[in-house]
Amino acid sequence: MTCKNCGNNFEGNFCNNCGQSSKVSRIDFKFLVHEIPNSVFQLNRGFFYTIKELCVRPGSGIRDYLAGKRKRFYKPIAYLLITSALYILTAHLMGINTFIADLFAGFMRGLGVQEQSYGVEIINWILKNQTYLTLLFIPLFSLASYIAFKNYKYNYVEHFVLNLYVTGQQMLIYLILSFVITKDNTLIIFPIALSMTYNIWTYIQFFDKKHISKLIRILLTYILYLIEIFLILFVIAGFLEKTK
Numbered sequence: 001m002t003c004k005n006c007g008n009n010f011e012g013n014f015c016n017n018c019g020q021s022s023k024v025s026r027i028d029f030k031f032l033v034h035e036i037p038n039s040v041f042q043l044n045r046g047f048f049y050t051i052k053e054l055c056v057r058p059g060s061g062i063r064d065y066l067a068g069k070r071k072r073f074y075k076p077i078a079y080l081l082i083t084s085a086l087y088i089l090t091a092h093l094m095g096i097n098t099f100i101a102d103l104f105a106g107f108m109r110g111l112g113v114q115e116q117s118y119g120v121e122i123i124n125w126i127l128k129n130q131t132y133l134t135l136l137f138i139p140l141f142s143l144a145s146y147i148a149f150k151n152y153k154y155n156y157v158e159h160f161v162l163n164l165y166v167t168g169q170q171m172l173i174y175l176i177l178s179f180v181i182t183k184d185n186t187l188i189i190f191p192i193a194l195s196m197t198y199n200i201w202t203y204i205q206f207f208d209k210k211h212i213s214k215l216i217r218i219l220l221t222y223i224l225y226l227i228e229i230f231l232i233l234f235v236i237a238g239f240l241e242k243t244k
């Protein structure tokens with residue numbers, strides 16, 4: 001058979017050229033859960049290669065990974081766990097708020113809104129914890145991208161993997177910029193703009209058909225994502241109202 005990783009022809013269970021299993025199949029939920037325990041602490045296995053790929057050719061790299069070139073890649077969940085831990089630790093050590101929290105605080109001051117009002121407090125809490133929520137909301141973002149790009153025939157878990165890698169790389173962008181941009185409020189929009197640009201660039205590469213509609217689908221992804229978040233906030237607010 002032909003190895004999906006390196007293209008070598010081989011017999012048996014493992015490729016004699018690169019060592020990838022012959023049983024590489026399409027990614028599903030079982031695959032994702034299976035990878036977690038034995039991949040987090042094996043940094044030597046593809047971590048830096050994955051950083052490089054995601055810097056140079058993110059969309060093509062992730063597409064290769066899904067297509068079966070898995071051997072050299074660091075596993076997606078493990079990658080996100082490590083990059084986000086590094087970012088959170090760095091932000092903590094440098095005593096900086098996460099970027100969006102700062103941006104929002106400045107915005108509210110600009111509007112002259114009382115900082116101790118109930119609604120502002122909730123939103124502040126959300127923004128202070130936005131890094132964690134970003135991580136928590138990847139399944140929601142994936143649902144949005146899955147719906148928006150449904151005609152590309154990737155399944156939900158494949159979208160989830162795509163967004164795990166993108167978010168992992170965004171954590172590194174935040175991490176690096178946290179050394180450059182510390183307290184200067186006018187620059188705070190920059191990391192957010194850069195990480196969104198990174199997302200868009202990756203998607204344009206990943207969905208490789210030459211359709212102008214890609215941009216519309218990206219926009220649709222963000223709109224659906226916002227709608228999902230508002231729906232959830234709406235349900236939570238309704239629930240809190242009832243239990244008062």
Ligand SMILES: [Zn+2]
Nearest residue numbers: 003006015018
């Ligand atoms: Zn091989």
